[in-house]
Amino acid sequence: MKRTVSLLVGGLFCSAISTAAIADDGRELVIDGQTIATTAPVPDDHPLDEIISGWRFRSAETQALQMDDFENPAFVAIEYAEELWETPAGASNQSCADCHGDADSFTGLRAKLPRWNEEMGKPATLEMLINASIETHQGAKPWKWESAEMLAMTALIGLQSRGMAVAMETDGPMTDWIKKGEELYYTRIGQLDIACANCHEDNYGNMIRADHLSQGQVNGFPVYRLKWGSLGSIHRRFKGCMDQVRAEPYKRGSDEFIALEAYVVSRGMGLSVETPSVRN
Amino acid sequence: MKAIAKTIAAATLLISGSAVAGVVAPGNVQFVEATVPVSLTGMAGDPAKGRKWFTNRKLGNCLACHANDDLSEEQFHGEIGPYLQGVGDTYSEGELRAIVINSKEVFGEMTIMPAFYKTEGLNRVARKFAGKTILSAEQVEDIVAYLATLKE
Ligand code: HEC
Ligand code: HEC
Ligand code: HEC
Numbered sequence: 202m203k204r205t206v207s208l209l210v211g212g213l214f215c216s217a218i219s220t221a222a223i224a225d226d227g228r229e230l231v232i233d234g235q236t237i238a239t240t241a242p243v244p245d246d247h248p249l250d251e252i253i254s255g256w257r258f259r260s261a262e263t264q265a266l267q268m269d270d271f272e273n274p275a276f277v278a279i280e281y282a283e284e285l286w287e288t289p290a291g292a293s294n295q296s297c298a299d300c301h302g303d304a305d306s307f308t309g310l311r312a313k314l315p316r317w318n319e320e321m322g323k324p325a326t327l328e329m330l331i332n333a334s335i336e337t338h339q340g341a342k343p344w345k346w347e348s349a350e351m352l353a354m355t356a357l358i359g360l361q362s363r364g365m366a367v368a369m370e371t372d373g374p375m376t377d378w379i380k381k382g383e384e385l386y387y388t389r390i391g392q393l394d395i396a397c398a399n400c401h402e403d404n405y406g407n408m409i410r411a412d413h414l415s416q417g418q419v420n421g422f423p424v425y426r427l428k429w430g431s432l433g434s435i436h437r438r439f440k441g442c443m444d445q446v447r448a449e450p451y452k453r454g455s456d457e458f459i460a461l462e463a464y465v466v467s468r469g470m471g472l473s474v475e476t477p478s479v480r481n
Numbered sequence: 482m483k484a485i486a487k488t489i490a491a492a493t494l495l496i497s498g499s500a501v502a503g504v505v506a507p508g509n510v511q512f513v514e515a516t517v518p519v520s521l522t523g524m525a526g527d528p529a530k531g532r533k534w535f536t537n538r539k540l541g542n543c544l545a546c547h548a549n550d551d552l553s554e555e556q557f558h559g560e561i562g563p564y565l566q567g568v569g570d571t572y573s574e575g576e577l578r579a580i581v582i583n584s585k586e587v588f589g590e591m592t593i594m595p596a597f598y599k600t601e602g603l604n605r606v607a608r609k610f611a612g613k614t615i616l617s618a619e620q621v622e623d624i625v626a627y628l629a630t631l632k633e
Contacts, residue, residue: 392610393595394603403593404561410538410545411557448605 230256230475232268237364241471248402249416254472258405258415259481263427267479275356275425275477278349278432282357285350291341300338304357311362311474315463317374323456324378324463327355328434346453352423352432359423359476366473367420369466382464385457391448397461400442417442418469419462421478428481435462504618507600515587516575521598521618531627534620541597541616541624551631562594567633577628581621597621 230237239254256264266272286304289296301307315324321333331354332343344351371379389396400409401417408414423432436453439461443450451457505511505521520526534541536555543549548558549565568577580587583596597616616624 388604390605392603392606392613392615395593395595399593407560408557409559409561410542444607447607447610449607 255415278353282353382460391446393446421475526622526626531623
């Protein structure tokens with residue numbers, strides 16, 4: 202890089218830009234008196250030198266929305282999920298509550314996903330586990346991946362693990378899936394010919410136009426995005442990033458996105474579950 | 482009469498045919514030691530248009546990655562690539578053209594900067610963009626002409 206010097210001495214206008222870039226000022230995420238770790242210790246053979254939650258890269262205003270459950274717009278969906286939780290449906294005519302008791306019976310589940318599922322013959326994401334239960338136990342029609350019901354329920358179940366360290370199982374049959382996800386992560390794609398790693402590993406901390414690039418971690422999903430005006434799933438975000446580089450995105454729930462999810466989770470082990478987080 | 486009409490039709494074909502042949506296709510671009518010395522259109526680009534393509538999110542979107550003082554009216558400038566003030570001094574026109582067409586020929590395979598005039602060797606390009614370049618030959622020339630104006 203020949204011109205790094207002029208980048209540094211870019212004058213007033215440029216220093217305005219770089220102030221925005223150091224929004225990561227080490228602020229602490231405290232919700233309802235509970236401090237939630239937004240960094241994690243880095244294991245030896247990890248591709249990153251530091252592991253940092255996406256929350257740390259957002260502006261102070263966006264960060265604040267996530268620090269107060271009354272301000273957090275995702276909590277409208279959480280209330281909706283609490284209604285769904287109590288609503289009987291399907292052939293069993295039973296509600297989630299009838300069989301599972303309180304939602305907090307799922308404490309810890311979010312932190313372990315995706316998790317190998319023998320019957321499915323693949324790693325199960327939270328969406329897949331919920332739908333499997335709706336179909337086989339409740340006897341009702343499964344929800345669409347990106348439906349208001351699924352987003353709300355994944356947010357409610359995820360919330361039960363908020364503050365717990367992400368601790369997905371990585372051995373056994375998971376190994377191959379994680380490896381497949383890793384391949385996808387480092388493969389350049391699309392008309393712009395850019396891989397996930399080019400942005401989220403080589404350039405996190407830098408501004409890409411108006412966006413402060415994070416490590417692309419998934420510990421806060423589903424996230425409420427102000428731009429979407431709603432919650433969105435991990436796979437929706439993956440699709441959005443593929444669209445940005447003009448690549449043909451994989452489908453939500455596809456084996457490719459399941460593998461990619463497992464791999465991205467493996468890059469953020471030890472971060473706290475932050476569901477439901479808020480993004481711009 | 483008929484014969485004349487035919488001759489005119491043939492002449493028109495020839496003219497439009499040669500206009501297309503005058504544009505270097507993405508697969509035919511000749512790199513000479515990390516430069517592309519010859520204009521892709523055979524003509525000089527328009528720097529005023531180039532300045533527009535530079536910020537346009539659907540075209541160059543150069544500003545996504547590069548800061549540029551000359552565009553201080555634009556609010557957000559990227560930090561992925563170097564600051565571009567003075568590239569008109571640092572690089573020759575042929576070098577600038579090579580950088581815009583396919584920067585991998587200049588910076589190496591590892592660069593994140595997209596190739597703006599290339600269709601081959603890409604992976605999973607969205608159907609809508611398959612076989613297309615990000616910029617047209619004319620737009621490449623406009624941007625090259627614009628970059629040449631960025632002097633310290
Ligand atoms: C008729 C009873 C019944 C109903 C109704 C029901 N479930 Fe289940 N669900 C089960 C059983 C049984 C299992 C498998 C045993 C277990 O893991 O608890 C299960 C498993 C699950 C799992 C996977 C847990 C794990 O650790 O693998 C999730 C998530 C789940 N259910 C969510 C829901 C949700 C959300 C609803 C409401 C939309 C619901 N279930 C409705 C009986 C039910
Ligand atoms: C051209 C750069 C670019 C590429 C390539 C890219 N992303 Fe992103 N991604 C972004 C931007 C910009 C954002 C929003 C700001 C941020 O969190 O980084 C984002 C956000 C994300 C987020 C949300 C993070 C959070 O905390 O909310 C995830 C997850 C993500 N990307 C995963 C991926 C994956 C997986 C790939 C590869 C398929 C990918 N990205 C490719 C630019 C990119
Ligand atoms: C995805 C980010 C990205 C985009 C978009 C991008 N560039 Fe670059 N560009 C870079 C990077 C990074 C470098 C530095 C070369 C390297 O080390 O990879 C660079 C280098 C350059 C250089 C050489 C600068 C110097 O001082 O050596 C020029 C000129 C340039 N780009 C012009 C453009 C133009 C014109 C566009 C739009 C048509 C553009 N770039 C779009 C990332 C980008």
